[in-house]
Amino acid sequence: MHIGIDLGSRTLKAVVWQDGAIIRHQVTESSFDPHHQALAFLEQHPTARVVATGYGRHLLQQHAELDVITEIKAHALGARQLFPNCRTILDVGGQDSKVILLDERGRVTSFQMNDKCAAGTGRFLEMMAVSLGYDLEAFGRAAAETEVGAPINSMCAVFAESEVVSLKNQGIPPATIARSVHLAVAGRLAAMVAKSGYGDHLVFSGGVANNATLVALLEKELRVPILVPTIPSIVGALGAALHGSRSLIQE
Amino acid sequence: MSEAFQVKSDPELWEKLGMDVARFSGMPGMLTTAYTNVFLSQKNRPAAMAYFDGMVENIHTGRIHEIMAVKESGKPVIGTFCVYVPEELIVAAGGVCVGLCGGAQGSIADAEKILPRNICPMVKSAFGFKVGKICPYFQAVDLVYGETTCDAKKKTWELLDRYVPTHVMEIPQMKRERDKKLWVEEVKDFKVAVDKISGTETSFDDIAAAIKTINAKRASLQRLNSLRHHNPSPISGKDMLLIEQIAFYDEPVRFAEKVHELCDELEKRIADGISVAPVSTPRILVSGTPMALPNWKLHNIIETSGAVVVNEESCIGTRYYKDLIDEGSTTVDQQLERLTERYMKIDCSCFTPNDERIDQVIKEYEESGAQGIIDYCLQFCHTYNIEAIKLSEACKQRGIPFMAIESDYSPDDVGQLQTRVEAFIEQITG
Numbered sequence: 001m002h003i004g005i006d007l008g009s010r011t012l013k014a015v016v017w018q019d020g021a022i023i024r025h026q027v028t029e030s031s032f033d034p035h036h037q038a039l040a041f042l043e044q045h046p047t048a049r050v051v052a053t054g055y056g057r058h059l060l061q062q063h064a065e066l067d068v069i070t071e072i073k074a075h076a077l078g079a080r081q082l083f084p085n086c087r088t089i090l091d092v093g094g095q096d097s098k099v100i101l102l103d104e105r106g107r108v109t110s111f112q113m114n115d116k117c118a119a120g121t122g123r124f125l126e127m128m129a130v131s132l133g134y135d136l137e138a139f140g141r142a143a144a145e146t147e148v149g150a151p152i153n154s155m156c157a158v159f160a161e162s163e164v165v166s167l168k169n170q171g172i173p174p175a176t177i178a179r180s181v182h183l184a185v186a187g188r189l190a191a192m193v194a195k196s197g198y199g200d201h202l203v204f205s206g207g208v209a210n211n212a213t214l215v216a217l218l219e220k221e222l223r224v225p226i227l228v229p230t231i232p233s234i235v236g237a238l239g240a241a242l243h244g245s246r247s248l249i250q251e
Numbered sequence: 252m253s254e255a256f257q258v259k260s261d262p263e264l265w266e267k268l269g270m271d272v273a274r275f276s277g278m279p280g281m282l283t284t285a286y287t288n289v290f291l292s293q294k295n296r297p298a299a300m301a302y303f304d305g306m307v308e309n310i311h312t313g314r315i316h317e318i319m320a321v322k323e324s325g326k327p328v329i330g331t332f333c334v335y336v337p338e339e340l341i342v343a344a345g346g347v348c349v350g351l352c353g354g355a356q357g358s359i360a361d362a363e364k365i366l367p368r369n370i371c372p373m374v375k376s377a378f379g380f381k382v383g384k385i386c387p388y389f390q391a392v393d394l395v396y397g398e399t400t401c402d403a404k405k406k407t408w409e410l411l412d413r414y415v416p417t418h419v420m421e422i423p424q425m426k427r428e429r430d431k432k433l434w435v436e437e438v439k440d441f442k443v444a445v446d447k448i449s450g451t452e453t454s455f456d457d458i459a460a461a462i463k464t465i466n467a468k469r470a471s472l473q474r475l476n477s478l479r480h481h482n483p484s485p486i487s488g489k490d491m492l493l494i495e496q497i498a499f500y501d502e503p504v505r506f507a508e509k510v511h512e513l514c515d516e517l518e519k520r521i522a523d524g525i526s527v528a529p530v531s532t533p534r535i536l537v538s539g540t541p542m543a544l545p546n547w548k549l550h551n552i553i554e555t556s557g558a559v560v561v562n563e564e565s566c567i568g569t570r571y572y573k574d575l576i577d578e579g580s581t582t583v584d585q586q587l588e589r590l591t592e593r594y595m596k597i598d599c600s601c602f603t604p605n606d607e608r609i610d611q612v613i614k615e616y617e618e619s620g621a622q623g624i625i626d627y628c629l630q631f632c633h634t635y636n637i638e639a640i641k642l643s644e645a646c647k648q649r650g651i652p653f654m655a656i657e658s659d660y661s662p663d664d665v666g667q668l669q670t671r672v673e674a675f676i677e678q679i680t681g
């Protein structure tokens with residue numbers, strides 16, 4: 001039995017892998033005492049071999065017997081398991097976004113991570129949703145209701161928020177503004193993918209991939225099929241679990 | 252058992268230098284802690300590193316006393332910010348050349364009270380040291396000699412001149428015959444400015460001796476760097492970087508001697524199979540912008556992530572010591588011309604075109620037995636940042652793993668850098 005833990009900055013993801021299948025998974029908010037939550041999960045499977053990834057991987061290592069790998073490698077392994085021909089991965093999580101390129105055997109050849117700012121991350125979408133009074137799901141749906149969008153010029157989360165406020169004050173309907181925010185984020189992510197280069201399809205992972213409107217807009221921008229895992233946020237945790245199972249075989 | 256490492260204090264000396272003593276008195280303690288964590292925690296360091304540890308302990312005291320003694324004897328003490336300013340001519344006049352580039356986060360806030368925020372942290376840190384009166388070297392110099400390499404520096408000199416006499420050497424942006432003519436003239440002006448402080452004109456013999464001294468210093472670093480390339484590494488990248496940093500403030504003859512002593516020890520280590528990391532440790536070459544003392548951020552991240560840095564293609568690194576000056580001149584004019592020719596070989600990204608640097612990085616990559624290149628760019632350094640594109644293309648063509656990093660001195664991005672460096676190491680090891 002193998003456990004993969006992905007301790008992100010905002011959510012904790014865990015996958016239990018046994019006999020070639022995911023037998024259990026869990027996604028929880030990690031804002032409150034994430035280590036405690038992770039350790040509680042591990043206690044339920046005392047004999048499992050554990051690999052941790054994500055922002056909190058090293059900290060967790062101080063509290064439990066486990067190996068660590070980076071999010072980059074974890075996503076590469078996870079995405080390849082779900083989509084064996086995958087060569088490009090876009091992962092957009094709460095706090096950062098990354099593009100990972102793989103060779104034909106699935107090894108990482110290069111990767112790119114966004115800079116220090118929140119733009120093009122889950123956090124940015126969340127902030128914009130809140131300032132328009134939507135919850136996350138409704139935000140995505142609203143953006144799909146209309147074809148028109150007003151331009152949002154600033155991709156700095158702070159400035160974009162004030163742009164959104166001023167659009168609201170001009171009486172622009174919230175759905176139009178929601179559309180605009182989605183267009184801006186899709187544009188930003190597409191530019192990041194285009195800079196890295198991509199093949200004939202793209203795997204999109206991370207919680208933000210649950211947003212179908214964004215996926216559709218991105219597909220339109222990049223003009224290749226975008227494949228989204230059934231549960232996009234656990235790809236990293238899956239990869240970590242797989243790493244454990246494979247390195248065991250090598251030993 | 253030697254006494255515990257401690258960066259020394261000398262408030263009386265600092266007072267005399269006109270420093271902000273109250274504020275500076277916290278500095279030795281902070282540096283002691285940082286140095287202990289970053290350097291002394293390393294396993295299996297060469298014994299000859301003790302001298303360089305001592306240079307850090309005495310950085311604000313012993314070495315300053317030595318420099319002040321030179322100054323009080325009427326010899327020039329000159330601060331510089333760039334490896335294009337020829338230290339040989341200062342040494343020829345019996346003086347001291349100190350590199351004043353700043354590598355500390357602590358002085359940035361001082362600088363940002365005056366300078367724009369979006370410029371290179373090295374320039375801000377240095378400027379902040381002066382305006383905050385928190386660097387004994389800055390206080391000790393007669394004058395500083397800046398240059399016209401990048402925009403951040405050349406415009407900052409105009410402001411720095413308000414706090415300390417600041418001369419500027421015009422460094423051309425291209426390397427054609429007519430640029431060389433200008434350059435030689437600038438070198439001659441520099442000699443005049445240096446000689447003016449001591450009141451005597453340096454002679455052919457003085458210059459010949461100084462060229463020998465600095466050649467010997469650079470040659471000692473060349474020897475050290477080539478020993479360091481051995482796999483398994485006989486010395487860590489952090490220790491090597493530290494020595495390259497100390498080269499900018501130590502007395503050159505003694506420094507070269509101590510570097511050779513270390514080299515002798517490393518030769519013995521190699522023969523005995525003693526190393527700081529096993530053969531299988533991933534080997535990284537760092538290229539790019541300089542890392543001024545006490546900037547150990549990237550090296551520390553790399554070496555605590557299980558890799559070893561095997562080369563610095565940097566001004567605080569090979570760009571400083573890869574070339575020597577021809578010693579066969581028979582006239583002063585010829586000396587200055589040979590000197591200028593040597594300086595023209597430095598391949599800084601401030602020049603255009605600068606393709607020889609790309610070739611140089613690849614050459615060092617091969618010589619050092621590295622397995623990947625991390626290109627380090629200080630935030631807002633446009634020339635290195637843009638040049639990274641060509642470097643990345645050259646690496647791609649040759650299948651060399653490459654990653655470009657842009658960072659400043661703040662601790663904010665350490666977590667993210669760590670992830671990127673670890674992922675890069677995973678990429679190398681497969």
Ligand code: SF4
Pocket residue numbers: 332333334335400401540541566597599600601
């Ligand atoms: S990077 Fe260029 S400008 Fe800076 S010290 Fe080196 S040679 Fe001078």
Ligand code: SF4
Pocket residue numbers: 371372373374400401402403404540541601629631632633634635
């Ligand atoms: S690193 Fe770049 S921006 Fe900074 S001083 Fe050197 S050349 Fe100028």
